[in-house]
Amino acid sequence: MDVARLTPAAARALFRDGLVRPTAGWCRGWTQANLIAVPRDHAFDALLFFQRNPKPCPVLGVLEPGQVNGPLLAGGDIRTDLPAYTVYEDGRQVAEVTDARDVWRADLVAFLVGCSFTFESALLEAGIRIAHLDQGRNVPMYRTARRCEPAGGLSGPLVVSMRPIPADRVADVVRITARYPAVHGAPVHVGDPAALGIRDLDAPDFGDAVRIGPDETPVFWACGVTPQAAVMESRPPLAVGHAPGHMLITDARDSDYLVL
Amino acid sequence: MDVARLTPAAARALFRDGLVRPTAGWCRGWTQANLIAVPRDHAFDALLFFQRNPKPCPVLGVLEPGQVNGPLLAGGDIRTDLPAYTVYEDGRQVAEVTDARDVWRADLVAFLVGCSFTFESALLEAGIRIAHLDQGRNVPMYRTARRCEPAGGLSGPLVVSMRPIPADRVADVVRITARYPAVHGAPVHVGDPAALGIRDLDAPDFGDAVRIGPDETPVFWACGVTPQAAVMESRPPLAVGHAPGHMLITDARDSDYLVL
Numbered sequence: 001m002d003v004a005r006l007t008p009a010a011a012r013a014l015f016r017d018g019l020v021r022p023t024a025g026w027c028r029g030w031t032q033a034n035l036i037a038v039p040r041d042h043a044f045d046a047l048l049f050f051q052r053n054p055k056p057c058p059v060l061g062v063l064e065p066g067q068v069n070g071p072l073l074a075g076g077d078i079r080t081d082l083p084a085y086t087v088y089e090d091g092r093q094v095a096e097v098t099d100a101r102d103v104w105r106a107d108l109v110a111f112l113v114g115c116s117f118t119f120e121s122a123l124l125e126a127g128i129r130i131a132h133l134d135q136g137r138n139v140p141m142y143r144t145a146r147r148c149e150p151a152g153g154l155s156g157p158l159v160v161s162m163r164p165i166p167a168d169r170v171a172d173v174v175r176i177t178a179r180y181p182a183v184h185g186a187p188v189h190v191g192d193p194a195a196l197g198i199r200d201l202d203a204p205d206f207g208d209a210v211r212i213g214p215d216e217t218p219v220f221w222a223c224g225v226t227p228q229a230a231v232m233e234s235r236p237p238l239a240v241g242h243a244p245g246h247m248l249i250t251d252a253r254d255s256d257y258l259v260l
Numbered sequence: 261m262d263v264a265r266l267t268p269a270a271a272r273a274l275f276r277d278g279l280v281r282p283t284a285g286w287c288r289g290w291t292q293a294n295l296i297a298v299p300r301d302h303a304f305d306a307l308l309f310f311q312r313n314p315k316p317c318p319v320l321g322v323l324e325p326g327q328v329n330g331p332l333l334a335g336g337d338i339r340t341d342l343p344a345y346t347v348y349e350d351g352r353q354v355a356e357v358t359d360a361r362d363v364w365r366a367d368l369v370a371f372l373v374g375c376s377f378t379f380e381s382a383l384l385e386a387g388i389r390i391a392h393l394d395q396g397r398n399v400p401m402y403r404t405a406r407r408c409e410p411a412g413g414l415s416g417p418l419v420v421s422m423r424p425i426p427a428d429r430v431a432d433v434v435r436i437t438a439r440y441p442a443v444h445g446a447p448v449h450v451g452d453p454a455a456l457g458i459r460d461l462d463a464p465d466f467g468d469a470v471r472i473g474p475d476e477t478p479v480f481w482a483c484g485v486t487p488q489a490a491v492m493e494s495r496p497p498l499a500v501g502h503a504p505g506h507m508l509i510t511d512a513r514d515s516d517y518l519v520l
Contacts, residue, residue, distance in 0.1 A: 044304035044369075051307065051319055059311055064412060109304075152324060 004028040008249045012073065012081040020083045020098055022138040022207075022245035024130070028121045031183065031254055032247040033060050033072065034113040034224030035082060036231065037240040040065050043109040045152030049230060050111065052149040056158055056226035058114035058182045060252070065107050072112055072250040079104045084243035086228065091235030100240050108240065113224040114183035115247050116161050118254050122176050131164050131210040138245035139163070140204035141223050145197025146188075148226065156230030159206070159223040160188060160196065164216035173219060182257040189220040196220060206244035264288040268509045272333065272341040280343045280358055282398040282467075282505035284390075288381045291443065291514055292507040293320050293332065294373040294484030295342060296491065297500040300325050303369040305412030309490060310371065312409040316418055316486035318374035318442045320512070325367050332372055332510040339364045344503035346488065351495030360500050368500065373484040374443035375507050376421050378514050382436050391424050391470040398505035399423070400464035401483050405457025406448075408486065416490030419465070420448060420456065421483040424476035433479060442517040449480040456480060466504035 003011070003026045011027050023032055038046050050057035061072045069076045079100040087095040087103050097103065117139075120130050132139045139161050146158040165173050170190060178186035189196050201218060202209045206225055212218060231239040242248065263271070263286045271287050283292055298306050310317035321332045329336045339360040347355040347363050357363065377399075380390050392399045399421050406418040425433050430450060438446035449456050461478060462469045466485055472478060491499040502508065 040304070044300070044307060047304060047307045047311065048322055048324075051311070051322065062308055062311065062411075064308075151322075 008251050009075070011249045012076050015083045016077070016080045018098055020246070023083065023247045023249060024117050024120065024139055024245065025133050027249045029254055031060070031250045031252040031257060032115040032117040033250050034115050034227070035078065035110060035240070035242040035248055036113065036227040037108040037110040038231070038236050039105065039238055040107045040109055042153070042236045045154045046109070046111060046227070048151035049148065049154040050113065050227070052151055053226065055184060055188065056148065056222035056224065058184065059111060060114050060182065060250070061112040063110040065109055072252055073248060074251050078110050078248070082242050082248050083246040086241045086243050088231050088239040088241070090237060091232045096243055103240060105238065111227070112248060112250070113227060114257070115224050116184045116221045117247060118183035118257065119177045119180045121254055122180070123173060126172060126176055128165065128169050128173060131212070132208070135210050137208035137210055139207050140201070140209055141206035141225050141244055142196070142198045143205045143229055148230065154230050154234045156226065156233040158188070159226040159229050160220040161223040162201065162218050162220050164210065164212040165219045166213070166216055170217055170219060177221065179259055180254070180257050181259060184222045184224070187219045188222050191217055193218055268511050269335070271509045272336050275343045276337070276340045278358055280506070283343065283507045283509060284377050284380065284399055284505065285393050287509045289514055291320070291510045291512040291517060292375040292377040293510050294375050294487070295338065295370060295500070295502040295508055296373065296487040297368040297370040298491070298496050299365065299498055300367045300369055302413070302496040305414045306371060306487070308411035309408065309414040310373065310487070312411055313486065315444060315448065316408065316482035316484065318444065319371060320374050320442065320510070321372040323370040325369055332512055333508060334511050338370050338508070342502050342508050343506040346501045346503050348491050348499040348501070350497060351492045356503055363500060365498065368498070371487070372508060372510070373487060374517070375484050376444045376481045377507060378443035378517065379437045379440045381514055382440070383433060386432060386436055388425065388429050388433060391472070392468070395470050397468035397470055399467050400461070400469055401466035401485050401504055402456070402458045403465045403489055408490065414490050414494045416486065416493040418448070419483040419486040419489050420480040422461065422478050422480050424470065424472040425479045426473070426475055427477055430477055430479060437481065439519055440514070440517050441519060444482045444484070447479045448482050451477055453478055
């Protein structure tokens with residue numbers, strides 16, 4: 001099965017039927033999205049947090065209470081169509097499930113947040129290799145020492161994803177990814193992980209470590225796991241997120257989010 | 261008094277002391293903002309409405325309950341620093357006041373929304389005349405037949421502002437204003453008002469009519485009065501907006517919102 005060539009609807013059906021895989025490299029050209037769902041009482045704080053932190057939290061769509069699909073997942077079900085979900089109660093991860101129907105509540109508001117997997121197609125087309133794809137791993141993600149702008153009761157650190165990039169292609173990846181502001185856009189940091197408060201690139205907080213070549217520089221992008229880090233810190237009674245790296249594959253095309 | 265050269269803080273102090281004027285042309289180079297404040301219970305619907313309708317409702321800042329100032333109005337007071345306010349109860353306009361302290365409630369959330377006055381400086385610098393400035397009027401604004409994307413209990417029509425532009429400068433105003441997406445950006449409509457459901461340009465729904473020259477085309481931009489039209493239709497128990505054309509003058513520079 002060439003997962004890069006599947007349609008979003010076909011991929012969602014596979015995940016709905018129980019397949020569990022990180023989605024990097026799936027459905028090339030189609031936009032992937034982070035999920036974070038919180039109770040209606042916490043939805044304003046969440047949306048305001050996203051509005052104030054657009055780089056890690058670009059909102060692609062919002063499903064209001066009772067909605068389980070919408071234009072980004074036509075005919076789908078947000079509770080089943082991702083490969084895996086993380087469930088939080090009072091900020092603690094209490095479960096990872098492949099079907100969230102049992103934990104879903106009628107008052108949950110589901111936010112779909114842009115994902116950097118979206119611009120990986122454009123990087124590949126430019127001849128830039130993606131280490132986690134080459135190495136068959138989930139992308140490495142790290143909590144940083146950089147704080148997000150808080151909103152109401154919600155606060156937390158910036159989370160970043162990392163891709164090692166050859167020194168002579170760093171300028172290209174900046175230029176290419178800057179054209180996709182709705183899916184994290186240009187890197188937030190190029191080089192020294194310590195300046196972001198990351199002590200060990202081999203010990204990511206989410207996802208898998210990847211090997212970094214001698215001529216490669218670690219390049220960091222704002223990451224849509226940031227809302228989950230805020231949930232862990234701010235402890236709403238319930239939250240359901242995607243399992244990191246296991247995204248919603250939407251019916252939007254990457255080119256819908258291309259500027260310039 | 262050359263109002264174009266005042267600082268934002270000086271202008272806000274004049275309005276706080278009771279001066280009432282439309283703010284077009286004031287504090288050239290400083291960003292102006294629309295105000296809409298709604299009770300906390302309605303704030304999620306409002307913010308989601310803005311997120312779904314970014315062209316008329318670009319959010320520049322949000323003051324949470326209890327906050328009356330912030331980085332956009334340092335040392336100011338959102339309840340007093342605009343020239344005039346419109347007060348709505350259950351969607352009906354019940355008062356226009358120059359000081360909103362008597363009607364303000366502790367649970368109000370104040371949204372500051374981008375205003376097209378911001379790009380007028382750039383148009384003037386390009387040698388494009390602004391009819392309402394030349395004619396000493398408030399900008400004309402119209403309800404249209406175009407519907408906004410609803411959110412929760414909030415729905416309403418798109419409101420537009422209109423500037424007559426000489427035929428040979430229409431392309432220039434599109435190009436220039438497109439560079440300011442956070443303050444409504446490029447026009448939504450150029451030409452025939454009837455196609456927007458506007459029957460009579462001489463009878464604007466807000467602001468003043470302006471004379472249109474024989475070689476001029478009416479050009480329409482999405483307008484930050486749109487949230488007030490949604491309030492009128494959707495009837496939250498209380499809302500406080502700016503009086504149309506009587507904006508908050510912020511401490512942000514127009515250039516902060518310039519892209520490209």
